Amino acid sequence: MSDESSAERSAVYAEIWEGGLREDLREVLFDADVIHDRVIEMGRAITRDYTDKHPVLMLGILKGSYPFLADLARAVNLPVTVDFMAVSSYGAGTKSSGVVRIMKDLDRAIEGRHVIIVEDIIDSGLTLHYLRENLRGRSPASVEIAALLDKKAVRKGKELEDMGARYVGFDCPNEFVVGYGLDFKGRYRNLPFIGVLRPEVYS
Ligand SMILES: O=P(O)(O)OC[C@H]1O[C@H](OP(=O)(O)OP(=O)(O)O)[C@H](O)[C@@H]1O
Ligand code: HPA
Numbered sequence: 693m694s695d696e697s698s699a700e701r702s703a704v705y706a707e708i709w710e711g712g713l714r715e716d717l718r719e720v721l722f723d724a725d726v727i728h729d730r731v732i733e734m735g736r737a738i739t740r741d742y743t744d745k746h747p748v749l750m751l752g753i754l755k756g757s758y759p760f761l762a763d764l765a766r767a768v769n770l771p772v773t774v775d776f777m778a779v780s781s782y783g784a785g786t787k788s789s790g791v792v793r794i795m796k797d798l799d800r801a802i803e804g805r806h807v808i809i810v811e812d813i814i815d816s817g818l819t820l821h822y823l824r825e826n827l828r829g830r831s832p833a834s835v836e837i838a839a840l841l842d843k844k845a846v847r848k849g850k851e852l853e854d855m856g857a858r859y860v861g862f863d864c865p866n867e868f869v870v871g872y873g874l875d876f877k878g879r880y881r882n883l884p885f886i887g888v889l890r891p892e893v894y895s
């Protein structure tokens with residue numbers, strides 16, 4: 693997409709969100725056009741890597757991954773199937789409970805399938821660590837990770853430090869972020885950009 697139409701997209705969203713929920717943000721970290729361009733690049737990389745390994749199953753982790761999965765899948769020029777798991781460990785807070793709960797499992801078996809787990813964010817790494825081990829136990833042909841954001845610098849512990857995600861959109865600073873699927877208490881997922889809330893919104 694040209695710089696001009698990318699900028700136009702951000703201008704339209706800026707107009708839509710003026711005076712709305714955007715006011716709850718202290719700062720925008722990734723604007724809509726920046727996210728869009730990066731997701732297209734990630735889709736192109738997946739298309740290249742899976743030319744001989746399709747259909748590829750894109751497994752969205754609900755709820756946070758829904759906008760990312762929708763955009764990423766439309767940038768992959770290969771036969772793709774889509775399935776979902778719903779897992780939750782944050783609930784209403786900004787810290788992981790440390791317990792990953794499966795709220796919805798896959799609809800179909802993944803034995804012999806090439807699977808890409810699609811996640812909005814890797815934070816503590818607990819969710820993906822749990823999911824990857826769980827899926828490997830189901831004998832897929834391969835499992836890779838596509839995550840839009842990675843808070844790599846904040847992770848401690850040998851197993852979680854490098855999650856080995858093959859496709860990562862952006863490094864994320866050590867802030868609790870919202871937008872483009874990411875929530876605080878279930879809200880802000882529908883923002884087309886990603887940012888940091890004002891401290892007073894938390895209290
Ligand atoms: O690396 P971690 O520290 O495990 O955090 C990452 C996970 O946390 C969030 O999910 P959440 O539990 O908030 O569920 P949600 O997607 O429904 O909001 C996010 O969408 C990831 O799945
Ligand atoms: O920074 C975050 N924002 C929203 N949800 C999250 N889940 C893990 N980290 C985050």
Ligand SMILES: [Mg+2]
Pocket residue numbers: 756782783874875
């Ligand atoms: Mg959440």
